Amino acid sequence: MGAVFRREVRSYFTSPIGYIFIAAFFAYSGIMFSVDSLNSGYTRLDTLFYSLLTIIIVLIPVLTMRTIAEEKRTRTDQCLLTAPVSLGGIVAGKFFAAFLIYAIAVSITAVMAVVVSAYGQPDWNVIVANILALLLVGGAFISIGILCSSFTENQVVAAVASFIALIAVSFMSIIGSLIPAVDEEKWYSGIFSGLRTVLEKLSFGERYYSFTYGVFDFSNVVFFISAIAAFLFLTVRVLEKRRWS
Amino acid sequence: MIEVIELSKHYGDKKAVNNVSFKAEDGEVLGFLGPNGAGKSTTMNILTGYISCTAGKALIDGVDILEDPIKAKQKIGYLPEIPPLYMDMTVKEYLYFIYDLKKCKLPKISHLKDICSLVKIEHVYNRVIKNLSKGYKQRVGLAQALVGNPKVLILDEPTVGLDPKQIIEIRTLIKKLGKNHTVILSSHILSEVQAVCDRIVVINEGRVVANDTEENLSHRLRGDNKLICKINGPRDSIIRAIQKIKGVDRVYCDAEHKNSICDLRIEAREGTEIRYELFERMAENKWTILELRSAEMSLEDIFLKLTMGETVPGFTGGEEEEAEE
16 A cells, blocks of 8 residues: 555646645635635634535546546556555555545635734634544545546546536535425335435535534544545545456 | 465456466476466456455465465566556666565665666666656566576566567566566467466466467377368268278268368377378379368367367366356
8 A cells, every 4th residue: 555655645746736736725715714704804714614615526527637647548557466465555655645635625714714813812612623623525526536536547527427427426415405395294205305304414524514604513424434435435445346347 | 376266256247256276386387378367367366465356366386375475475476468667666666665565684685686677678777767668668577577596486468569570589588587586478369378387278268278288288189080171172072081091980070172072070080190091092093182181189279279168179178167067
C-alpha cells in the first residue's frame, strides 16, 4: 500500500491535476470566504462550509477520474495486479493519496478560521466539526469517484459518472421530497413515506449540512466512514470481478 | 518449477485457453509459440495472477496462483506484451517504486544497479520513461521483471517492435537469464524461439498442439526417408524406373512442367539410402536430375501446418492432444 500511495501522491504533482484541484478549491473557497465572511463581517463560517459541498461535487471527480481508469488504459494495472500486493492494499493506497491532496485543499479553511479569529470570537468547536465533516464527506466522495474510475478505461467517462453519482448521493433528500404526500388511508402511503425517509437518511448532503448547522451527530461520522469502507470494498470487488470474468 | 495442469479460460462461449498442460523445469527456457490470438497472452496472464482461469491449476514452484496469489507472485517477474511503465516517472523512480511494490528485501541500491547494468540501462537511469525509445522502454520493462530476483521470468513477446540489433541483444540477455531463472517466453516468431528456448510448446486456438524440445521436434520431423526431386525426362518412365529401386515405397508426381520436367516426391523405407542408385538409374537413361533434396521440414513448416490444423507427417502432436483423443 505504501508504494502505491507514494506513487499516487507523486503523480498528482507531476501532472497538473493536483495543482488544478488545490488551486480551484482555494479560489472557490477564497471567493466564498470573502463574500460570506470578510465583506459582511460574519465570524461564523457555516455559510462557507455549506457552499463548499457544491465545489467538491464538481472537483472530486477530477481528482479521482484517473485513479484506476488510467492504469487500465496504459496497462500499468498489470504491474500492480501481478505484484505481491493485495487488491485492498492497492485501492487503499490510491484512496489515501487522493485523500491527502483533498486534505491539503481543505486545510485552507483552517487558515480562514484563523483569519476570522483576528476579528472576532469564532466557535472553534463548530469549525473543527465542520472541517471534520468536510473531510469525511470528501473521503466518501473520493471512494465513490474511485469506484466509478474502476468501471472504465476512459477518464472522462469516469469523471462524468462520478459527478452524476455525487449529485445523486448528495441530494437524495430532494429526490425524496419529490415523492408526493398521499392520504394516510391509502395503502401505499406507508411505502411512500418510508421511501422518503430512507432517501433522506441516505442523503450525504443532509448529513453534511447538519454539521454546518452546528449539530455534531456521531451517527453521521459513522455513516461517512461506513460509506468510505463500503465504496472502497465495492472497488476491490469490481477489480476482482474483472479478473474472474 | 512451473506446472500448468489442464488450464482453461472461457470468455462466454469462446474458449481462449482450452485444457492446456505443460511443465517448465528449473533453469529451463520454455518457448510458448503460437499465432496471434492463440491464447499465449491469456495463459501468461493466468500464470501471473492477472486474470483467473475457468478450470485447471497453475503452480509456481508448487504454489497455486489462485490459492496463495501473493506467495506465488513473489516468485514471478512478469514482462507483459506492453511494458507496464509509468511514463511520467524516471527510470530510477520507476524501479524504486517496483522495488517497494514487490517488498523486496535485497539491498536496494546495489540490486537495482546490478539489474540496470544487466539490461544496459545505466545511462538512461535518470531519464523520464516517456522520452525513451521503444527498445529502452522494453529494457526498463525487463528490468522491472527482474527486480527482487524472482525464480520465474514470464516474458510476453519481449522483442516485439524492436530493431534487429535490439532483438539480438534482448535474445542474448534472455539466454543469459535462463541460466539462473526459469523463463517462459511467448512469441509468434519462430526463429526467436528456436534461438533461445530449450523446450517449445506450440499453442493454437487455445490448445497445445506440440510440446517437445527443439532438437526432438526437428529430429522427429527430419524426414530422412523422403526425397524431393526435379527430373528432366518422360514422367511415367521415370516413375517406373524409380519404383524399381530397392527400398522405394512410393513415388508421387507433384507437378509436371513444360520441357518434360517433373517434380517428384519419393518415399523410401526407414534406414535405406536410395540416392546413389537413383542417380545411376537416371544417368543410364540420360534423364537429368535438376534438384534432389531430403524433404526436411523447418520449424516454420511444422508451425504453419500445426496451426492450420493439418497433420504433420511423422509427428503425432502434443501429449495433451493425444490424451484428449
